[in-house]
Amino acid sequence: MKERNERREGMRNNRKNRKLLICAAALLLAAAMPMGEEAVVFAEQGFSRVPNHSAWDGTYYREDGQRVTVYDTDQDYVFLSRADGYGQEIVDILEFTNAEKTQAVSAAFMDTSVVYTLSEDTLSINSNTSDSAYLLGSYQRKKNASRWRKAPDGTDNYLDEEGKILCSRMTPDGWYVDSEGKWAWQVGMMLITPGRYESMPAYSAREGFETWSFSMYSSEEASRPFNSLDDRVEVGCVDYTAYDRNMNPYYTKESLSVYNSPRGYVIEDVSGQEFAWLYPSIHGNDLMIQMYGTETYHTVRLVEDYSDFGG
Numbered sequence: 668m669k670e671r672n673e674r675r676e677g678m679r680n681n682r683k684n685r686k687l688l689i690c691a692a693a694l695l696l697a698a699a700m701p702m703g704e705e706a707v708v709f710a711e712q713g714f715s716r717v718p719n720h721s722a723w724d725g726t727y728y729r730e731d732g733q734r735v736t737v738y739d740t741d742q743d744y745v746f747l748s749r750a751d752g753y754g755q756e757i758v759d760i761l762e763f764t765n766a767e768k769t770q771a772v773s774a775a776f777m778d779t780s781v782v783y784t785l786s787e788d789t790l791s792i793n794s795n796t797s798d799s800a801y802l803l804g805s806y807q808r809k810k811n812a813s814r815w816r817k818a819p820d821g822t823d824n825y826l827d828e829e830g831k832i833l834c835s836r837m838t839p840d841g842w843y844v845d846s847e848g849k850w851a852w853q854v855g856m857m858l859i860t861p862g863r864y865e866s867m868p869a870y871s872a873r874e875g876f877e878t879w880s881f882s883m884y885s886s887e888e889a890s891r892p893f894n895s896l897d898d899r900v901e902v903g904c905v906d907y908t909a910y911d912r913n914m915n916p917y918y919t920k921e922s923l924s925v926y927n928s929p930r931g932y933v934i935e936d937v938s939g940q941e942f943a944w945l946y947p948s949i950h951g952n953d954l955m956i957q958m959y960g961t962e963t964y965h966t967v968r969l970v971e972d973y974s975d976f977g978g
Contacts, residue, residue, distance in 0.1 A: 727806030899928035
């Protein structure tokens, strides 16, 4: 316990030395915030975790074999993976443009000329320009692909984009499967890279600017396998700061504990109150965070890696 406290204190001091850098970075984004945007109201009661999936999830194929895959969904946005015109895999973030959430445009690349429309198992991609001609057209969802499936023996398998059982690797939503393709709950979720995370620009107008400073432990205890579905282990600590519409810090939580378990990551304050759930993503080092008793997800991106400092 003493060793862990000393380690956490050292990490906390390192993060405090970076406070000025965090505030300076916040000022750079001030111009992107609407002046009339109200400050986020926080509540720390009634918290529950909800699935981060929607009707969009899945892999869609065009007649010529071109595909797009949609996953990691929150209330207003979805991640979409596709090949660009040069065959390179890129990730986009789509923002819904109608209340029914059947239509969306790019929020990451600010390319609103390309419109994505979902109708049951058909994803139509249209544009009023010819810039993305290689991507346009009608795509059909492969129903037995890019999803979890319950096997006859009761275990959980993940089907990849081709409908084959994924084995010995991490699934797109952050879990592990073993050599037989079975969900390896004893491992928990993928590891979080220690460092400073900030809200993605596409989200700043909706939720305000935030910083998350993670420090993850490297120890035998933090990496041990879980003994039951209710087991968990402390794997790190985190500081959190929210900024108002003028980019002034107005809400801070320090020395929050990060736990990993077969049910996923959870952040708790010193009293044991749940503060947030984490959904790591394989895209770069993005994290999807469910906050404060809401069903709204918030995405943050790694902007400073602390791995070289030991977390």
